[in-house]
Structures are given as structure tokens and as C-alpha cells.
Amino acid sequence: WQRDKLVADWCDFNQVNFIEHPSNGVVRKLRTRDDWKKHRDKRVSAELFPRPSKLPSPNDCQSDEIPTMDQLGLDARVLENRPKPGEVAALATLNSFLNERGRNYRKGMSSPITGEVMCSRISPYLSAGCLTIKQVFHHTVSRQRQVKVDPRSADNRGFTSSLTSFQSRLAWHCHFMQRLEAEATMDETAINPELDELLNRELDQRKFIAWRDGKTGWPFFDACMRYLTATGWINFRMRAMLQSVASYTLWLPWQATGTHLANLFMDYEPGIHWSQVQMQSGVTGINSVRAYSVGKQSTDHDPDGEFIRKWVPELSNVPAEHIHEPWLMSQVEQEQYNCRLGIDYPEPIVDEKSARKAGISMSYKAKGDAAVKRRAKIVFDIHGSRSRQSGRSRN
Ligand SMILES: Cc1cc2nc3c(=O)[nH]c(=O)nc-3n(C[C@H](O)[C@H](O)[C@H](O)COP(=O)(O)OP(=O)(O)OC[C@H]3O[C@@H](n4cnc5c(N)ncnc54)[C@H](O)[C@@H]3O)c2cc1C
Structure with missing residues (x-):
């Protein structure tokens, strides 16, 4: 500005x-x-502007040749x-x-x-x-x-x-x-900085790399991350899950994970992206705490494991009864389905249920802080939707 x-x-x-x-x-x-x-x-x-019938250009205006991607040293992804x-x-x-x-x-x-x-x-x-x-x-x-x-x-x-x-x-x-x-600094600073400070997330490299590479050991999550990496697009709910798992379940700082997603999205739009990253990480103070469960998304949206098997080929022989939680397979089943845990496919990076629960409870606690609540009022005045749906996740 x-x-x-x-x-x-x-x-x-x-x-x-x-x-x-x-x-x-x-x-x-x-x-x-x-x-x-x-x-x-x-x-x-x-009204839309009418299409111009011609675009006049100044006389004698010469153009240089438009450089190719190679000349610019760029590689198409x-x-x-x-x-x-x-x-x-x-x-x-x-x-x-x-x-x-x-x-x-x-x-x-x-x-x-x-x-x-x-x-x-x-x-x-x-x-x-x-x-x-x-x-x-x-x-x-x-x-x-x-x-x-x-x-x-x-x-x-x-x-x-x-x-x-x-x-x-x-x-x-x-x-x-x-x-x-x-608020032009939304890619670096939370719109509720007091809340973000209290949450105090840490960049654990082991967790970050597993999250980034789609090797968390949670099949549906890994399938979504790999699909996004391969295509540059994924639907809203899965974007929300990718971000919320990073922030609530793995307790990673949203700036690092949001930057990685921004690089993957073919449709990166900073205003939408950083607003959503902050909302799905619970650092606005004006939105409800919503931590997606990979287990629930997996059974709701890929009950037979068709999507998982396509994007996580390590699990291609695992039947539907084990596809959402392969870590529950016995040694014999792992051999039978060519999927040895810790060798062919990782063990879960953390126990999802307890880590997610801990993330939710730390978030509620921080949200109740007096300074956080004061800031939330200011945030609402500047940014809050005036429509009736304001507390929801949008989609
Ligand atoms: C963590 C996260 C990051 C996101 N980053 C981006 C981004 O960088 N660029 C981007 O365009 N969208 C982003 N979104 C919003 C949404 O996921 C995409 O707009 C949508 O998936 C694009 O696919 P579509 O065009 O088929 O959407 P459709 O569902 O067909 O919607 C049509 C259009 O409406 C707008 N739209 C849809 N959902 C939302 C939403 N929740 N918030 C704001 N606008 C919306 C988009 O412009 C979209 O193209 C993000 C969502 C999350 C949870």
C-alpha cells in the first residue's frame, strides 16, 4: 500500500x-x-467492458523478441x-x-x-x-x-x-x-499474534519432512499430499486437512508449512492462501478450532481405499479392511500384502488420535487467554465476515 x-x-x-x-x-x-x-x-x-475491436499502439514501437523459458533459465514444473x-x-x-x-x-x-x-x-x-x-x-x-x-x-x-x-x-x-x-504481512505474522505466541509451535524437521513428502504413515493423508504434489491442485477440504494436520496434530509452524503448500498450488493466491492457512491453524482467534481427523476423512471420502492405492503404491495390495490403518496389520498380513511397516511403508509419524487431541486442547486453552480475546475483537472489526456464517471454515 x-x-x-x-x-x-x-x-x-x-x-x-x-x-x-x-x-x-x-x-x-x-x-x-x-x-x-x-x-x-x-x-x-x-457491466462487463466490451471487447476492444482493436488495440492501438504508438507508431514505430518495436518489440524485442519474447524470451523463451530456457533463455530465462526457467523450467516448467x-x-x-x-x-x-x-x-x-x-x-x-x-x-x-x-x-x-x-x-x-x-x-x-x-x-x-x-x-x-x-x-x-x-x-x-x-x-x-x-x-x-x-x-x-x-x-x-x-x-x-x-x-x-x-x-x-x-x-x-x-x-x-x-x-x-x-x-x-x-x-x-x-x-x-x-x-x-x-494486513499485508499475513504470510509472516498471525492476525492474532498473541495467540500465535502462546501456541509456540516448533519446526521439528523429522515431522516436517514426513508431512512434506507424504510419508507420514497415514495412508489417506499421504495420498492427498502426493496427489497435490503431482497435479498442483486439490479440493478445499483436503487442503484444509493438509494444513490442519500440520498445525494441530504435528504442531508445526504454519509459516513453513503454508509456504510449502503455496509452492505446490498452481492457483496460489496470497490473500486466500494465507487467510486459510491461518484459519486452519487456529491463529486468528475469530474462527472455531477445527482439527481434521485423517481417519475420519479417509473413511468418509475413500471408504474402499481406491484413491489411497492409486497414490500410495506401497499399499496397492492392502485390502479395504486394513487400508485406513495399515499399522494394525499382523506380521503375517504385512508379508501377505507386500507391505512391511517401517520398510515398505512408514509407521505413523505420531499417534494421530492423542496428538490431535493434545493440539486441540492447547488451542482452546490459548484461545481463552484475556489478551488473545481482546485481540480477537480487533481482528473481527478489521477482518470478520459480516455474514451469518462467520464462525465456519468456509466450505
Ligand atoms: C490451506 C488452504 C489454502 C488455500 N489456498 C488457496 C490459494 O492459494 N488459491 C486459491 O484460489 N484458493 C485457495 N484455497 C481455497 C480453495 O481450496 C480453492 O479456491 C479451491 O479448492 C479451488 O478449486 P476450484 O476452483 O475448483 O474451486 P470451486 O469450489 O469450484 O470454487 C470456485 C472458486 O471460488 C473460490 N473459492 C472456493 N473456495 C474458497 C474458499 N474456501 N476461500 C476462498 N475462495 C474460495 C475460488 O476462487 C475458486 O476458484 C485454499 C484453501 C485452504 C484450506
């Missing part, structure tokens, strides 16, 4: 016309959150199912969601298996600037109007609730980006 003000002053002094054309919901110079939603809604619902780049591909992805893939969005978004298809998958296009939130909003509104005419028709069935849910998420996108506008 200070930098931007200096640039504006410089332009003013040098008589350069400096005009900002905001394409997202971030509102500058806001003193409180109270009116933010009004500004945001007005901005995204304003090898990703499975890398999305096609560009606006045409972005709009095709959005339209396939609005007209086909999104029918069971609400039900399908939570599992990494169904989420891959049923979530919109527009996030990398938004963060790379191939689509604006305003464009997505307008396309969604026009589909909502179409659905409203005949919500029970074969083409429209299921879409009413999907699209309402999707619109809420587009609003969250802007809500979290606004947080970074108000």
Missing part, C-alpha cells in the same frame, strides 16, 4: 495519468469491513493433467462446470475423487488472470437466470443449489483477498 502510494505520488508529480481498473473485489482505503460487501457486489455486478492455458480454455472450463459438471457440486466437492470433476477447477485461471471474478460472476448469473425458468428440466435439475453455493465461494474469494489488503 505504501509502495502503491509512492507510485501514485510519482505519477502525479511527473504528470503521468495513473488510473486503476480493479477487476476483483479488493476495495482500497477502506476503514472498516462494514460496507465492504456493498462495494464488492456493486463492482462485480457492474512437470504436472499431471496440467490445465490448458489461456482465456479460451478458461471459459470452456467454466462453461462445462456451469452446464454439466456442476450438477452435484455441493455433494461432490468434499471428496478428492469426485471433487476433481465436480469442482469448477477455475482457480488457476483466476490467479493467472485468464479470467476475472467479474466475468465468472456474470456467466454464473446468466446461467442462474436460465435455470430459474425451468429448474426441473433435464438440463437444469440440481443446478439451483449448486450455483447458489458457487456464488458464495466467489464472494469468499474476494473476502479473503480483502484481508491481505488490510
Whole structure:
């Protein structure tokens, strides 16, 4: 913000016309959150600018050749199912969601298996600037109007609730980006620093490396981390689990684990990312303590172990009855299923149940501290959502 003000002053002094054309919901110079939603809604619902018929350029303006990745010394990260780049591909992805893939969005978004298809998958296009939130909003509104005419028709069935849910998420996108506008140091400092200090998490290298490499010994967790590493994307609930396990169960500092996730995400968007990292680590003081249980997510979202076996091949012969807790297999079973614990696949890095419980109880204790509560009030004034859902995890 200070930098931007200096640039504006410089332009003013040098008589350069400096005009900002905001394409997202971030509102500058806001003193409180109270009116933010009004500004945001007005901005995204304003008419889209017409496509320019031509882009005039100054005469005799020569361009150097655009350097290749090699010339810049950059390597493209090898990703499975890398999305096609560009606006045409972005709009095709959005339209396939609005007209086909999104029918069971609400039900399908939570599992990494169904989420891959049923979530919109527009996030990398938004963060790379191939689509604006305003464009997505307008396309969604026009589909909502179409659905409203005949919500029970074969083409429209299921879409009413999907699209309402999707619109809420587009609003969250802007809500979290606004947080970074108000607090630019969110990648380093917790928005409730008193709470973060009391939690006093430590960077235990052994735990961090197991977490980072998807070698914790918790099959579903490892499958999710490896899937994310290979593809650059995973659905919301699994992102929340990856972060919350790091912070609550392994008690690792959120700055280190959040930076690792940021490097993996193809759709890294700092405002959303650091807000979510802090929320899922319980350092805001205004959100409920929510520590995901790997065991529960595993049985809820991959009951037969199909996803686990695909991404953790060490467990490919382990049957469904042992796939969620392979450490309970006898020696004979380990030999039988080609999965010797501590040799082919790690023993659990810690006992999940007791470590998670300890993390939750330390978090509640710290949250009750008087200075933490005082700070939480200030945090709410600056950052809190004014909608009724404010205490929930968002998704
Ligand atoms: C720890 C953590 C880190 C995250 N980091 C990022 C990030 O760097 N970049 C990013 O775009 N999203 C991030 N998210 C939010 C969310 O997981 C992704 O936006 C979503 O999974 C992207 O997939 P999609 O486009 O198919 O989502 P859809 O479910 O189809 O949602 C459509 C769009 O709504 C927005 N959205 C959806 N959920 C959220 C949410 N909970 N908060 C804010 N906006 C949301 C996104 O722009 C998304 O593209 C993070 C979530 C967590 C828990």
C-alpha cells in the first residue's frame, strides 16, 4: 500500500495519468469491513467492458523478441493433467462446470475423487488472470437466470443449489483477498499474534519432512499430499486437512508449512492462501478450532481405499479392511500384502488420535487467554465476515 502510494505520488508529480481498473473485489482505503460487501457486489455486478475491436499502439514501437523459458533459465514444473492455458480454455472450463459438471457440486466437492470433476477447477485461471471474478460472476448469473425458468428440466435439475453455493465461494474469494489488503504481512505474522505466541509451535524437521513428502504413515493423508504434489491442485477440504494436520496434530509452524503448500498450488493466491492457512491453524482467534481427523476423512471420502492405492503404491495390495490403518496389520498380513511397516511403508509419524487431541486442547486453552480475546475483537472489526456464517471454515 505504501509502495502503491509512492507510485501514485510519482505519477502525479511527473504528470503521468495513473488510473486503476480493479477487476476483483479488493476495495482500497477502506476503514472498516462494514460496507465492504456493498462495494464488492456493486463492482462485480457492474457491466462487463466490451471487447476492444482493436488495440492501438504508438507508431514505430518495436518489440524485442519474447524470451523463451530456457533463455530465462526457467523450467516448467512437470504436472499431471496440467490445465490448458489461456482465456479460451478458461471459459470452456467454466462453461462445462456451469452446464454439466456442476450438477452435484455441493455433494461432490468434499471428496478428492469426485471433487476433481465436480469442482469448477477455475482457480488457476483466476490467479493467472485468464479470467476475472467479474466475468465468472456474470456467466454464473446468466446461467442462474436460465435455470430459474425451468429448474426441473433435464438440463437444469440440481443446478439451483449448486450455483447458489458457487456464488458464495466467489464472494469468499474476494473476502479473503480483502484481508491481505488490510494486513499485508499475513504470510509472516498471525492476525492474532498473541495467540500465535502462546501456541509456540516448533519446526521439528523429522515431522516436517514426513508431512512434506507424504510419508507420514497415514495412508489417506499421504495420498492427498502426493496427489497435490503431482497435479498442483486439490479440493478445499483436503487442503484444509493438509494444513490442519500440520498445525494441530504435528504442531508445526504454519509459516513453513503454508509456504510449502503455496509452492505446490498452481492457483496460489496470497490473500486466500494465507487467510486459510491461518484459519486452519487456529491463529486468528475469530474462527472455531477445527482439527481434521485423517481417519475420519479417509473413511468418509475413500471408504474402499481406491484413491489411497492409486497414490500410495506401497499399499496397492492392502485390502479395504486394513487400508485406513495399515499399522494394525499382523506380521503375517504385512508379508501377505507386500507391505512391511517401517520398510515398505512408514509407521505413523505420531499417534494421530492423542496428538490431535493434545493440539486441540492447547488451542482452546490459548484461545481463552484475556489478551488473545481482546485481540480477537480487533481482528473481527478489521477482518470478520459480516455474514451469518462467520464462525465456519468456509466450505
Ligand atoms: C490451506 C488452504 C489454502 C488455500 N489456498 C488457496 C490459494 O492459494 N488459491 C486459491 O484460489 N484458493 C485457495 N484455497 C481455497 C480453495 O481450496 C480453492 O479456491 C479451491 O479448492 C479451488 O478449486 P476450484 O476452483 O475448483 O474451486 P470451486 O469450489 O469450484 O470454487 C470456485 C472458486 O471460488 C473460490 N473459492 C472456493 N473456495 C474458497 C474458499 N474456501 N476461500 C476462498 N475462495 C474460495 C475460488 O476462487 C475458486 O476458484 C485454499 C484453501 C485452504 C484450506
